[in-house]
Amino acid sequence: MSGRDRQRSRVYAWxxxxxxxxxxxxxxxxxxxxxxxxIWAEMGLRWPPRVEALPPQATARQADASRLRLRLSESLPSWVLLHELAHAMTSTAEGETDRHGPRFMGVYLRLLERYLRLPTESLLPSLEVAGVSVDLAARPVFLDPLS
Known part of the structure; x- marks a missing residue:
């Protein structure tokens, strides 16, 4: 995806x-x-990203992610881990990503519902108020069934 990450600040505030x-x-x-x-296996995926330590100079963030790795701080809230996993699931090894777009949000909502027990139906009204677009049919971009 080229251009700005139009939903980033709205997603963070939400x-x-x-x-x-x-x-x-x-x-x-x-x-x-x-x-x-x-979580990767439960989502029907193979080859999870590697978890690495966030560099010490990265003081303004708790984590970041690509398809191949998640860089994390020494400890982080569970929702931040799910956020970064949604990034990994909506990015390719070549670096193509939905950033904080509708596909990312659809996958992220699925993770929030499954692992934090936050029902999508109860989250959707607050996302609408926040002006965040969601693709409820979104799936990881590289689904590789285990069978």
Whole structure:
């Protein structure tokens, strides 16, 4: 995707207001790779991204992600891990990504519902108010069935 990430600030504000209060728990870095592996497999995917430490100079963020790796801080909220997994699931190894677009949001909502028990139906009105577009039919861009 070229151009600006038009929904980024709206998505971040929505998360702070709606998602973060429901998931204050912190995941230690050591637990992240097993969690990523399990979630990846439960979503019907193979070859999960590698979990790496976020560089010390990255002081303004808790994590970032691509299809091949998630870079995480020493501990982070569970919803942040799900956010980064949604990025990995909506990016290709070549670097094509939906950023914070409708496909990303559709996959992210699926993860929030499944792992934080936040029903999509209850989140949709707040997303509409926030002006965030969602593709409810979104799936990871590289679905590779295990069978």
């Amino acid at each position: 998360e702070d207001r709606v998602v973060a209060p429901h998931a204050p728990d912190l995941i230690p870095f050591a637990a992240a790779q097993p969690m990523v592996n399990a």
